[in-house]
Amino acid sequence: MPREAETHADIPFGPEDTPWQKTFSGLRVGGGRPYGTPPSLDPRTAYTSVPEVPHHKVQLPPTGLDADQYTEAEALFRRHIDTQTRNFAGYQVTSALDYEQRLGHYLNRHLNNVGDPYQSSSYTLNSKVLERAVLDYFASLWHAKWPHNPQDPESYWGYVLTMGASEGNLYGLWNARDYLSGKPLRTHHRTPGDRAVEQAPHGEGPHAFHPVAFFSEDTHYSLTKAVRALDIDTFHALGSTRYPDDNPLAPGTPWPREVPSTEDGAIDVEQLAVLVRFFARRGHPILLSLNYGSTFKGAYDDIEAVAATVRGICAEHGLDHRRVHRGQDGDHDERSGFWLHVDGALGAGYVPYLEMARDAGLVEQAPPAFDFRLGDLHSLTMSGHKWMGTPWACGVFMTRTGLQMAPPRASEYIGAADTTFAGSRNGFSSLLMWDYLARHSYDDQARLAAECDGLAAYAHAQLLALQDQLDQDLWVARSPQSLTVRFRRPHADIVRRYSLSSETVHVDGVARTYVHLYAMRHLTRQRVDELIGELRQPGAFA
Template identity: 85%
Template sequence: MAREAETHADIPFGPEDTPWQKTFSGLRVVGGRPYGTPPSSDPREAYIAVPEVPHHKVQLPPTGLDANQYTEAEALFRSHIDTQTRNFAGYQVTSALDYEGRLGHYLNRHLNNVGDPYQSSSYTLNSKVLERAVLDYFASLWHAKWPHDPKDPESYWGYVLTMGSSEGNLYGLWNARDYLSGRPLRTDPRQPGRETAAGQTPRDAGAHAFHPVAFFSEDTHYSLTKAVRALDIDTFHALGSTRYPDDNPLAPGTPWPRQVPSTEHGAIDVEQLAVLVRFFASRGHPILVSLNHGSTFKGAYDDVEAVARTVRGICAQYGLDSRRVRGESGGPEERSGFWVHVDGALGAGYTPYLEMARDVGMVQQAPPAFDFRLPDVHSLTMSGHKWMGTPWACGVFMTRTGLQMAPPGASEYIGAADTTFAGSRNGFSALLMWDYLARHSYDDLVRLAARCDDLAAYTHTRLLALQERLGRDLWVARSPQSLTVRFRQPRADIVRRYSLSGETVHADGAARAYVHLYAMRHLTRQRVDELIGELRQPGAFPRSP
C-alpha cells in the first residue's frame, strides 16, 4: 500500500508535469512527506477532456501558479469561453452581457442578502433595497398586488433566487406541500401578525386529507423530479403504482405513466390531466399541479387558465376547492385543497413583453395568461439568466402573502426572518437584475421580444427550406410562439460548436434524436445562416443506423 502511494505521488501534475510529491514547498512537507493524499490515478485520464484547455495547464499545485503559468492558463480558458459564446445557440440563456464596465466595482465587495427581503438585517452588506425594487417590478409585470404588505394576504411575497428557477420550483413545491398538508402558515390572514399552526382534519375529510399528490407533464424540467424526491412528495405515478397498480384511469390494467402526457407541441394534455386529477381528488387527496410557461426543450406553454379552471372544478366536486383547517388556537382557517405552481423559467420573463407587442400590432399572437391575473395561480418562478441575461444563475420566486409557509425556525443571528430557501443569498444577483431593468424600458423590451419572435420564425423557415433542399425529413418543428426550433441531431462537431442541446423524443413509435436552437437576443440572422450553411454540407446529418 505504501509503495502504491509512492507510485501515485510520482504522477505528473500541473503545468510543468512535475511529480505530484515535488510540487510542495518546504512549509507543506511534514516528516518528509507531503501534506494531504496523493492522486489515486492521473486526473488527466480520469476526466472528460476539453481540447482547448488541457487539464494539466489549469491544475492547481500546492505552490499555486506563477505569473506566466497563470497568464497561459487564463488565456486558454478565456479563448475557449469567448469562442463558445460567439456560437452559443442551443440553450435558453442570453449571452450578450455588458455589466463589467458599470458593476465591476462590486466584485470587490461582499453582497449577501441573507434572510427575508423585506426585513433589515444586522448583516448590512446587502442589496435588499435593490432586491425590493426588482420584486416590485415583477409583481406589477405579473399582475400581483404590490407593494408587499405583511398585513395584506392578497399582496405578493417573493425573493430573488440564488440558483435560478430550479430553486424556485423547489421552494414553490415546498410551500405547496406545507400548505396542502395543513402545516403552519406564516401568519393568520384574519389576524395579521399571529402565527398559526394547522393540524386538524378539514371538514368532510378522509384519511388522505393531508396527503398531497403532484402532477406535472412529460415535458417538465428535470428539476421537478428532483424536487418532489427531496421534499418526499408523492407523484401520481408513485402513489398510483404502489396503491392502485391496476387502476390507471388512462388505460386500466396498464402501468401508470410517469408524468402527465403532453400534446404534440409539448403542452400538458388538459383532458388527460383531468382524468388523473379526478382519480385522486375523488379519494380525498389534495392536488398539486406544476405547469410550464415555456418548457425546456420544446418551449411549449401550458394553458394555465384552462388547467386552473379544470382543477378547481374537479376539486369543487369533492370538497377540495375550499376547506377548513383549524389552528392551534382552535379557530378555523380556509384553505383550498389544490395548488397551481408555474415554472416560467424563460417564459415569465419574456412573454409579458410579447403580449404587449401583440397588443400594439407588432406580432400576431402571444401565449395564454399564466400569472396572478388568474386567482388560482398560487406561485410562480422565473430565471434571470435566461431572458434578461446574467453571468450566473438567478431568478425570482413569487406567491401571495397569505399563502406563505412559516419559517422553519428562529434566526436571531442574522436579524431577519429566515423565510427563503437558502441561508446566504447572492446579493450580486439583485444588483444585476436591477441594473438590467433600470436600463431597459418596457418599450425596449417589447421591441426585443418582437425581434426574437421574428428570429425564431426566420430560423424555422430556413430549416424547413433546408429540409426541402436536402430531400430528407429533418423533423423541423416549432411550438406556437416558442423561441426554440427543434430538428434532427447533426454531426457531433456541429453540436459542440454551437452548443446545441439534445433530447430523445418518441414520435410515431420511434425514438428520434433531436437538437434545438434558441432565438435569444444575442443570436443573429448571420449566425443562423452560418449554421444552416454547415447543415447543408454533405455528411452534416449522419444516416440512421
C-alpha cells in the same frame, strides 16, 4: 508516505508536468512528507477533457501557478469561452452581457441578502433595497398586488433566488406541500412555542392532507428531483402502489410517469383532468406544476384552461374551499384544496414583453395569460439568466402573502426571519437584475421580444428550406410562439461547436434524437445562416 501513493510518484502534474509530490516548497512539507494525498492516477485521463483547453495547463499544484503559467492558462480558458459564447445557440440563456464596466467594482464587495427581503438585518452588506425594487417590478409585470404588505394577504411576497428557477420550483413545491398538508400559515402563526400551532390538522377523509403531484412529460427534470427531495407523492407513485390496476387513462396498463403532453409539448388538459379526477374523488389535495416555456420544446401550458378545469373538478369533490382545523378551540383557516405552481423559467420573463409587442402591433400573437391575473395561481418562478441574461444562475420566486407558511423562528444571529430557501443568498444577483431593468424600458423589451420572435420564425423557415433542399426529413418543428426550433441531431462536432441541446423522444414508437436552437437576444441571423451552412454539408446528419 503510504505504499499506494509511492506507486504513483511519477504521475505528471501541472503546466510543467512535474510530479505532484515534487511541487512543494519547504514550508509546505511537514516531517519530510508532502501535506495531503497525491493523485491516484493521472487526472488528464480521469476526466472528460475539453480539447480546446489542455487540462494540465489549468491544474493547480500546491505551489500555485507563477505569473507566466497563470497568464497562459487564463488565456487558453478565455479563448475557449469566447469562442463558445460566439456560437452559443442551444440553450435558453442570454449571452449578450455587458455588466463589467458598470458593476466590476462590486466584485470586490461581499453582498449577502440572507433572510427575508423585507426585513432589516444586522448583516448590513446586502442589496435588499435593490432586491425589493426588482421584486416590485416583477409584481407589477405579473399583475400581482404590490408593494408587499405583511398585513394584506392578497399582496405579493417573493425573493430573488440564488439558484435559477429550479430553486423556485423547489421552494414552490415545499410551500405547496405544507399548505395542502394543513401546516400552519405564517399569518396564523402565533409564537414558536405555541403547542396549539404544532398540533396535527384534522379535516374530511383519510386523504385530506395527503397531496398528490402532477406535471407533464415535458416538465424540466428538476421537478422530479424536487418531489423526491420533498417526499411528495406523484400520481404515478401513488397510483402504481395503491391502485396498480386502475390507471384511468388505460385500465389494466401501468400508470404513466407524467401527464401526457400534446405534440407541441403543452400539457394535455383532457388527460390531466382524468388523472386529477381519479385522486380528487378519493379526497387527495391536488398539487400541480405547469410549464410556461418548457425546456426543450419551449411550449406554453394553457394555465387558464388548466386552472378552470382543476378548480371545477375540485369543486365537485369539496376541494375548492375547505376548512383546516387545528386543536380543540375551533381554531381554523380557509384554504384551497389545490395548488397551482408555474415554472416560467424563460416564459415569465419574456412573454409579458411579447404581449406588449402584440398590443403595439409588432407581432401577431402571444401565449395565453399565466400570471396573477388568474385568481387560481398560487406561485410562480422565473430565471434571471434566461431572458435578461446574467453571468450566473439566479431568478425570482413569487406567491401571495396569505399563502406563506410559518417560517422557522427568527434568527437572532442575522436579526431577521429566514423565510427563503437558500439561507445565504447572492446579493449580486439583485444588483445585476436591477441594473438590467434600470437600463431597459418596457418599449426596449417589447422590441427585443418581437425581434427574438422574428428570429425564431426565420430559423424555422431556414431549416424547413434546408429540409427541402436535402430531400431528407429533419423533423423540423416550432411550438406556437416558442423561441426554440427543434430538428434532427447533426454530427457531434456541430453539436459541440454550437452547444446544441439534445433530447430523445418517441414518435409513433420510434426513437428520435433531436437538438434545438434558441433565438435568444445574443443570436443573430448571421449565426443562424452559418449553422445552416454547416448543416448543408455532406455528412452533417448521420
